[in-house]
Amino acid sequence: MSAETASKGRAGGRELLDALVTTLIAKGYRVMGPRREGAALQLEPIDDVDQLPWAVVDAQGPGRYRLEQYEQPVAFAHGPLAFSMRRLVSPPEERLVTLRRKGAELAVEPAAVHARPTAVIGAKGCDLRALRAQDAVFRDGAHPDPRYVARREALFTVAVACHRPADTCFCVSRGGDVRPDPDDADLLLTELVSASPRYLLEASSDRGREVLEAMPGDAIGEDDRVRASGQDHAAREAMVRALPREAAQAALLAAEETEDFEAVAERCLACQSCTAVCPTCFCLTVEEEPSYDGQASTRVRRRDSCFSPDFSYMHGGAVRGSRAGRYRHWMRHKLATWSGQWGLDGCVGCGRCTTWCPAGIDFVAEATRHIQRQEET
């Protein structure tokens, strides 16, 4: 099939998804997609579209997540998955190197990088934008992290347009959209919702075009595009939550005092769940693990969090000793100071910090309090 035909995309019923999974597997990818794992939808390996969460949706709210039955037999009606793609490119824990005593010498044994080609089906726009933030930290700076770069290059993404945002979603107000930016993905999938859903698949990278060319399917028609655009519009309208970027940044830049965060700190568990599920958080720590025979030491990189008292520990004590100080640091970094640091947004509006906060702290409501206070003064 010619590249021109491929550039027009593919359309079809559920069999188009089948073909997508089959083609990706044939090209050597481990395919991952949303899948029901116990009480939540997680990003898991799949080899059959039956494993997708058909007619399953999530109800998300502050400190609350429940799976429910959905009236339409579709696979992508859910909101952000419990964990983002960050785990795939930046695992929570990894060995870096082992130093081993060999007589008078010290042998350096770098840990192998496991960068298995992985295709994610159903990547949300918010999570794809969050990868830009991870890229800025680990790939695009003066000192790229080869481990990250290898995994990032091995990651193939099939973005999906959201047609049913979760109640905790607010990506549109963060400069994102229910329709992912094609530049952030290899393929873009649209699920047209009905009793017999129709799928549209378009390529936005050379790798994506290669996959598309190997797939059967109809051409995308004008009526398909009209339906997709109507669905996008309805989804944008359905996203009632908002945390406007400029207003939030101005308000948080002004909220310099730790006292401004004491009220929220009283409700904060400092359990680090928000930073653990945030797709843009990237902080790591490096620890040494001496071997039992005392002849070697392994350097391990682990995820860290600014909510940990140890995080800002320097000679003599922690710089941010109070929960209020740590909350202040986190919220200001996400909403205000991140853009100066990386030229990007530290918050993509996925709402995970709110859903997975065991204390149910609503990030948007807390930030809005600062905006309102700023407007009053």
Place this chain on the structure above:
Amino acid sequence: MTEDRRPKLAVWKFASCDGCQLSLLDCEDELLMVAGAVQIAQFTEATRTVLPGPYDISLVEGSITTPHDAERIREIRRSSKLLITIGACATAGGVQALRNTADVAEMARAVYPHPEYLDVLATSTPIADHVDVDLELRGCPIDKGQLLHVLTSLLAGRPPQIRDEPVCVSCKRAGVTCILVAEGRACLGPVTHGGCGALCPRYDRGCFGCYGPAGDANPEALARPLAAVAQPEQVARLYSTINPRAEAFERGRRLAVLGQEET
């Protein structure tokens, strides 16, 4: 015979079940390497050998419940360079600290035909209430990985890295879905010191706080979420299962009981 220059390791037992000491024996393969690097000077569960002090590393299991033990721990402190408590009993008084708010004399009468033979304190208290402690290892029982990390770090001459972070961190690292948020089941993970690798949540069970409170525990913030998913008695029981007299857990238990009285 040349002098043995390997560090002397002693394991001491106070009021406890021996489970934490057994964690050391449980290390099996790794234990042989550790045992080769130290002189075992005192470890009743493992050997009859008793070497005189001073000791480089003393691992202390159990809580102080008798006047005799209160004296003995001071002697151990005097003869130990590093004193490390292992487990919930040594670190927070253990489950036996439930007696701290009960009538011990009455309990003794109920249990023993001749309570006059007993010489016990009215309280079960952590080792740190009696002597300076250099490092505390939490858990009921302790995690053998943490114990080995401490021993191998000390043998390598570097400080152990025992992170004071709640169980939630381990759940998130392991990719475990939050039991409290997604299933509405009680879990003390957000206020409990990690180190277990989220053992219970990984097996679909809420944390019952066997490692005791995290340094930054905020049970006040967890009171409402727990009250939304569990009865006050259940929450109170969770907080008093293993570390009933750890200060933050006492606060959590009181809040649950107070919440009950309000309704």
